[in-house]
Structure formats: C-alpha cells, structure tokens
Amino acid sequence: MKDKRIKICSAEKCFNKSKRIYESTDSFCSECSNTLVLACKKCKSEIADKGPEYNRCLACKAKSHDLRDKATGGTGFAIAVAIVAKKYAPTLINMVKK
Numbered sequence: 001m002k003d004k005r006i007k008i009c010s011a012e013k014c015f016n017k018s019k020r021i022y023e024s025t026d027s028f029c030s031e032c033s034n035t036l037v038l039a040c041k042k043c044k045s046e047i048a049d050k051g052p053e054y055n056r057c058l059a060c061k062a063k064s065h066d067l068r069d070k071a072t073g074g075t076g077f078a079i080a081v082a083i084v085a086k087k088y089a090p091t092l093i094n095m096v097k098k
C-alpha cells in the first residue's frame with residue numbers, strides 16, 4: 001500500500017507551516033531544515049505515526065463516520081416509511097371510502 005500521508009514542518013514559527021505540504025517520504029523542511037511531522041490530510045494538524053492508512057486526525061475521522069451514519073440512517077428511515085405506508089395504505093383507502 002502506498003503511503004499517502006502528508007507531512008508539515010514541525011517548527012512553530014516556520015512560515016511554511018501548513019502552507020507547504022510535504023510527502024511522507026520527505027524528512028526535512030526545505031525552508032528551515034527542521035524535521036517534518038505527519039499531518040492530517042484534512043485539517044493539517046499533527047498526527048501520530050500509526051501506519052500508512054492513518055492519514056487523518058481523530059476529529060476528522062469522527063466527522064466522516066458521522067456523515068456515513070447519517071446517510072445510512074436516512075435510508076433506513078425511508079425504508080421504514082415505505083413499509084409503514086404499504087401496511088396502512090389499504091386501511092387508509094377503506095377509511096376514505098367510508
């Protein structure tokens with residue numbers, strides 16, 4: 001698996017920080033020669049080295065999980081409505097007839 005993580009300069013005062021994105025194979029900042037740290041792909045905050053698949057911070061990961069949960073929840077709700085509608089449709093039609 002290709003390492004798609006990004007790196008940013010670890011120096012707080014480096015003007016390159018969060019502007020210049022380095023590849024995971026880079027080790028030093030081209031501006032201030034400080035060491036590079038792994039950063040979240042989305043918000044550019046520092047992340048721990050947990051393997052190539054961890055390219056986002058916990059906050060960004062939680063956000064994407066939220067979106068997925070909402071999406072599936074929405075589909076589940078639509079299905080439930082459809083089932084209920086099917087179940088009660090004859091009753092409703094009878095009520096209208098009466």
Ligand SMILES: [Zn+2]
Nearest residue numbers: 009014029032
């Ligand atoms: Zn730097």
Ligand SMILES: [Zn+2]
Nearest residue numbers: 040043057060
């Ligand atoms: Zn993030």
